[in-house]
Amino acid sequence: MTQITIDPTDFxxxxxDFPSGVTVVTTLDEKGALVGFTASAFSSLSMDPPLVLVCPALSSATYPHLVRNQRFAIHILGADQQDLAMAFASKGADKVSALEWGMSDLGNPLLKGATCVLExxxxREYEGGDHAILIGQVQRIDRAEGGVLLYHRGKMTNHAVAGVEA
Incomplete structure (x- = not known):
């Protein structure tokens, strides 16, 4: 097979060019502190059982905690939550230390204001180049009305739902 080289910038x-929703994935570190990352690499996978996939970078500080804990929450961000997305997209241990959050009955740290939360x-976990492919079995869903935050061509934008103010 011929080796094909794709320029990383072109890729x-x-x-x-493909717009996607913006999610924040959260779990706890070994001290019980909130950790997480912003992900646009998220998708539904199966209805039976209800499965979703999310792909953290192998270099993500959150990745080892996700695997160790074996549980996590995926927050589909609301249209007005760009600041939250940017906080979780940044690097560093203190990036989310000032954020308010609560603990669910299932042991997941939850953020307020998301349009949908999937616990x-x-x-399963698979290799995916420089990312891991984590498949989560959905245990609980909490949905709210409202617009969502989209990521397209390097920018986050508000996507209001028809008939609903964002």
């Missing part, structure tokens, strides 16, 4: 720009247990 990144091509993927940026998951880790079902």
């Amino acid at each position: 990144r720009n091509a993927m940026a 998951c247990t880790l079902w």
Whole structure:
């Protein structure tokens, strides 16, 4: 098979042409503190059982905690939550230390204001180049009305739902 070389910048720009929702994935570190990351690499996978996938970078500080805990929450961000997305997209241990959050009955740290929260247990993990492919089995869903935050061509934008003010 012939080796094909794709320029990383060209690939990144091509993927940026596909708009996606913005999610924040949260879990706890070994001290019980909130950790997480912003992800646009998220998708539904199966209805029976209810499965979703999310792909953290192998270099993510949160990735080892997700695997160790075997559970996590995926927050589909509301249209007005760009600041939250940016906080979780940044690097550093203190990036989310000032954020308010609560603990669910299933042991997941939850953020307020998300349009939807999916609480998951880790079902499977696969290699995916410089990312891991984590498949979560959905244990609980909490949905709210409102617009969502979208990511397209390097920018986050508000996507209001028809008939609903964002």
